[in-house]
Amino acid sequence: MIVAVSLVYRNALIYELVMLGLYGRHYGGRYRSVAALIPAGSSVLDLCCGPGVLFDRYLRARSVDYTGIDVNPRFVARVNRLGGRGVLDDLGEGRPLPEADTVLMQASLYQFLPDPGPILRRMLRAARQQVILAEPVRNLATGHNPWLAALARRQTDPGLGARTARFTEASFDAFIAGLGQRVTRSYLIPGGREKVAVLDPRGGSPS
Numbered sequence: 001m002i003v004a005v006s007l008v009y010r011n012a013l014i015y016e017l018v019m020l021g022l023y024g025r026h027y028g029g030r031y032r033s034v035a036a037l038i039p040a041g042s043s044v045l046d047l048c049c050g051p052g053v054l055f056d057r058y059l060r061a062r063s064v065d066y067t068g069i070d071v072n073p074r075f076v077a078r079v080n081r082l083g084g085r086g087v088l089d090d091l092g093e094g095r096p097l098p099e100a101d102t103v104l105m106q107a108s109l110y111q112f113l114p115d116p117g118p119i120l121r122r123m124l125r126a127a128r129q130q131v132i133l134a135e136p137v138r139n140l141a142t143g144h145n146p147w148l149a150a151l152a153r154r155q156t157d158p159g160l161g162a163r164t165a166r167f168t169e170a171s172f173d174a175f176i177a178g179l180g181q182r183v184t185r186s187y188l189i190p191g192g193r194e195k196v197a198v199l200d201p202r203g204g205s206p207s
């Protein structure tokens with residue numbers, strides 16, 4: 001399934017070092033912002049879960065029943081080794097999602113641009129209590145430095161082709177505004193690189 005995955009996604013250590021470089025002292029805070037929304041003992045479906053850092057450091061100790069889906073076999077194997085349920089799948093192929101109390105996606109919705117609507121609808125169908133989106137809105141890939149931007153775009157190929165589109169805060173706000181009353185809250189994480197939106201799957205229909 002993986003053809004030529006970017007260096008960033010080769011293994012958990014490289015992935016974490018790059019993310020640490022990007023988020024700096026707010027690296028832990030990006031996971032804590034999401035983990036704080038998840039009740040102990042509940043079930044979580046984490047889409048594009050990466051190497052399972054959220055589960056390993058922030059959810060496991062709280063007895064969360066965790067399933068992570070990713071297209072990267074190394075990351076999925078790591079989630080299984082850590083004691084979660086890792087599932088290998090290309091989420092772009094539209095297979096139905098297993099149900100969970102919380103269905104979340106962190107730093108990954110941009111990979112479904114230009115139309116993230118279908119994946120979000122599948123998330124809303126699978127969620128019993130809430131959908132959480134935590135999306136980068138300040139990105140190197142769309143920043144002012146053309147060299148860094150080109151590098152960042154090349155280095156985010158999960159093995160399915162380079163992902164060049166990104167959300168800005170304005171485009172993410174516009175996207176969630178279209179979801180109407182489903183959105184119960186949205187806020188920037190400390191440092192402002194990611195925006196969190198919490199959605200009620202039983203709220204008003206997305207327009």
Ligand SMILES: C[S@@+](CC[C@H](N)C(=O)[O-])C[C@H]1O[C@@H](n2cnc3c(N)ncnc32)[C@H](O)[C@@H]1O
Nearest residue numbers: 048049050070071072089090091092106107158
């Ligand atoms: C930036 S990482 C985010 C990982 C994790 N959510 C986090 O915040 O640490 C993006 C992840 O999305 C995965 N991915 C990209 N496209 C995918 C697809 N179509 N189906 C499943 N996983 C995908 C990549 O393999 C990678 O692990």
